[in-house]
Amino acid sequence: MGRKILLEHIDVPGINTFDVYRAHGGYKAAEKALKEMSAAQVVEEVKSAGLRGRGGAGFPTGMKWSFLDKKSANPTYLVCNADESEPGTFKDRYLMEHIPHMLIEGVIISSYAIGCNTAYIYVRGEFKYIIGILNKAIREAHANGFLGNNIQGSGFNLEIHVHSGAGAYICGEETALLESLEGKRGNPRLKPPFPAVKGLYESPTVVNNVETLATVVGIINIGAATYAGIGVGKSSGTKLISACGNINKPGVYEIELGIPVEEFIYSDVYCGGIKDGKKLKAVIPGGSSVPILPQNLVCKTANGDVRLMSYESLADGGFQTGSMLGSGGFIVLDEDACVVRHTYTLARFYRHESCGQCSPCREGTGWMEKVLYRIENGEGRMHDIDLLVNISKNIEGNTICPLGDAAAWPVAAAIRHFRHEFEFHVKHPEIVKNIDHGSLEKFNI
Amino acid sequence: MSSHTAHKQYEKEGKPIAFSPEILEKVKQIIKRYPEGRQNSALLPVLHIAQEEFGGYLSVDVMDYVASLLHIKPIEVYEVSTFYTQYYPEKRGKYMIEVCHTGPCAICGGEHISKRLQEKLGVKLNQTTADGLFTIKEVECLGACGFAPVMQINTEFYEKLTPEKIDTIIDDLKQRASEPQPQQQKWVERFF
Numbered sequence A: 001m002g003r004k005i006l007l008e009h010i011d012v013p014g015i016n017t018f019d020v021y022r023a024h025g026g027y028k029a030a031e032k033a034l035k036e037m038s039a040a041q042v043v044e045e046v047k048s049a050g051l052r053g054r055g056g057a058g059f060p061t062g063m064k065w066s067f068l069d070k071k072s073a074n075p076t077y078l079v080c081n082a083d084e085s086e087p088g089t090f091k092d093r094y095l096m097e098h099i100p101h102m103l104i105e106g107v108i109i110s111s112y113a114i115g116c117n118t119a120y121i122y123v124r125g126e127f128k129y130i131i132g133i134l135n136k137a138i139r140e141a142h143a144n145g146f147l148g149n150n151i152q153g154s155g156f157n158l159e160i161h162v163h164s165g166a167g168a169y170i171c172g173e174e175t176a177l178l179e180s181l182e183g184k185r186g187n188p189r190l191k192p193p194f195p196a197v198k199g200l201y202e203s204p205t206v207v208n209n210v211e212t213l214a215t216v217v218g219i220i221n222i223g224a225a226t227y228a229g230i231g232v233g234k235s236s237g238t239k240l241i242s243a244c245g246n247i248n249k250p251g252v253y254e255i256e257l258g259i260p261v262e263e264f265i266y267s268d269v270y271c272g273g274i275k276d277g278k279k280l281k282a283v284i285p286g287g288s289s290v291p292i293l294p295q296n297l298v299c300k301t302a303n304g305d306v307r308l309m310s311y312e313s314l315a316d317g318g319f320q321t322g323s324m325l326g327s328g329g330f331i332v333l334d335e336d337a338c339v340v341r342h343t344y345t346l347a348r349f350y351r352h353e354s355c356g357q358c359s360p361c362r363e364g365t366g367w368m369e370k371v372l373y374r375i376e377n378g379e380g381r382m383h384d385i386d387l388l389v390n391i392s393k394n395i396e397g398n399t400i401c402p403l404g405d406a407a408a409w410p411v412a413a414a415i416r417h418f419r420h421e422f423e424f425h426v427k428h429p430e431i432v433k434n435i436d437h438g439s440l441e442k443f444n445i
Numbered sequence B: 001m002s003s004h005t006a007h008k009q010y011e012k013e014g015k016p017i018a019f020s021p022e023i024l025e026k027v028k029q030i031i032k033r034y035p036e037g038r039q040n041s042a043l044l045p046v047l048h049i050a051q052e053e054f055g056g057y058l059s060v061d062v063m064d065y066v067a068s069l070l071h072i073k074p075i076e077v078y079e080v081s082t083f084y085t086q087y088y089p090e091k092r093g094k095y096m097i098e099v100c101h102t103g104p105c106a107i108c109g110g111e112h113i114s115k116r117l118q119e120k121l122g123v124k125l126n127q128t129t130a131d132g133l134f135t136i137k138e139v140e141c142l143g144a145c146g147f148a149p150v151m152q153i154n155t156e157f158y159e160k161l162t163p164e165k166i167d168t169i170i171d172d173l174k175q176r177a178s179e180p181q182p183q184q185q186k187w188v189e190r191f192f
């Protein structure tokens, strides 16, 4: 088993309380950072640890922090992205539910590093119980002198507020999240200006994922050099992978980046193999937005190299034969799963979640959903398949935010690797019409 | 939007649209989390609180009341309430059942869960049972895909569902609804 930075104490009874967390080394990193290190040293430490954003894009965290507009007359804000809505992703919820103080501690250290005195945690509206858990943790941290004025005598002041979303995937996109936090519709903003210059309330803002901020705690505790020594190349450290779909042991696993994908799927320490002894058909390794990998490209790259759980290896081969690590939402499909139906449910998701600002996304996602519905229900035509590819190309790259790409890629990749399944649906309507899937929400757009 | 047909409904039930002094105090604290002049920011949490308080949906009157509390224009509230899926424009069941139908749940049998619910309750999606207890809706990923299939009833998650479990859950809720219940803490206390 690999090294655990985030989940080492996850099974300790009561680790969700301040006292137990503290007894297991909690808030030591905050003390160390605030009392023994300068803000610039903390930023430097996170940079040399090689930490990359765990929300999906993998952008280097220390570098993001150093882009902040330091000349601005406005205060600096840290906003924690706990919107977690990318299908297949449920790692942040796990962390916040079981070890909420690690996030609070991460927010304290990161706020100190970027000179922020008010931080917000934006939690998706469906996670109301998580909001309750975080608010309790914040009260405990306050009572123990880790929040408020002059934290532990360091002269540093910080308040953390938890904010509730209300059901909208798009609010996970950082500028939509900021709009939502300002009490508006979650319409993404045009960039530039980037949040580092004009973010929340027109002020310099850093938006970071829950896991990213929690990882900062571990980096300060073990030191950048040790952290950077874990993993492979530019994929340093550990990553939470939320595994779901047709596997024996769905759940959240902390892996050292760089373990073989094959080990992750088949080892009993992780997914424990495919459910009911079936064969693997495909994997979507980084949340629903990333390209699907067919069975022959899961454990090996197109060049025949062992495929690893790392940013680089999962992307090996580009979109032709690779995918992305993304958010770490690892979705496994067995031999009986229908790629067409799966792609249809994802297309429906993106249509529902498109904010509607940009026509290519607003119209394109609905159009793809309609065509996929038709094919899935045995009413498709052969040229519908190329039509889908065409629509996806017209969305990709033509929208304000990446939701358009996120909607286009899964459809394009499914057809690239599983065209035969789409053709089968068109050729055999009598078969596909008679499969009992349960309820299918009536098509009503 | 359907909210226009429903908007006078709550007032007709003869209940005033105003928070109690305790809730109002809490709302003031929430507004203070944001900088001076940025009270707009409190809109999403306050709408959640208002929705729970005033019948489980947002009538136009309730939205106007929230606008007046935050000193913003009513249109700013309507714009927001129609964007987010958790604000309901119409009266609904006491138990709002939201079944996930996105990919990961669907490949683990989520659609059979939805079907069983509809059979068990004798209503279709987006309908409310005659006794006013249950409304069923299919929703997108609830962020619990590893415990698929998943549904949420009000704020509670129900995971690793099977059609048999559905029967038990519904029977339990019916039973609970028929007995006198101790006053449950409100969201504003439990979460916010």
Ligand SMILES: Cc1cc2nc3c(=O)[nH]c(=O)nc-3n(C[C@H](O)[C@H](O)[C@H](O)COP(=O)(O)O)c2cc1C
Pocket (backbone or CB within 6 Å): A052, A053, A054, A055, A056, A057, A058, A059, A061, A081, A082, A083, A084, A085, A086, A169, A170, A171, A172, A173, A174, A175, A207, A208, A209, A210, A212, A213, A401, A402, A403, A406
């Ligand atoms: C449509 C869309 C949805 C997103 N959803 C999330 C999310 O739920 N959680 C998250 O942390 N990042 C999400 N992101 C990425 C954020 O925009 C942003 O990159 C991230 O929060 C930055 O944090 P990090 O650098 O720590 O990863 C999403 C991006 C897009 C385009």
Ligand code: FES
Pocket (backbone or CB within 6 Å): A087, A088, A089, B100, B101, B102, B103, B104, B105, B106, B140, B141, B142, B143, B144, B145, B148, B150
């Ligand atoms: S797909 Fe159902 S909870 Fe994520």
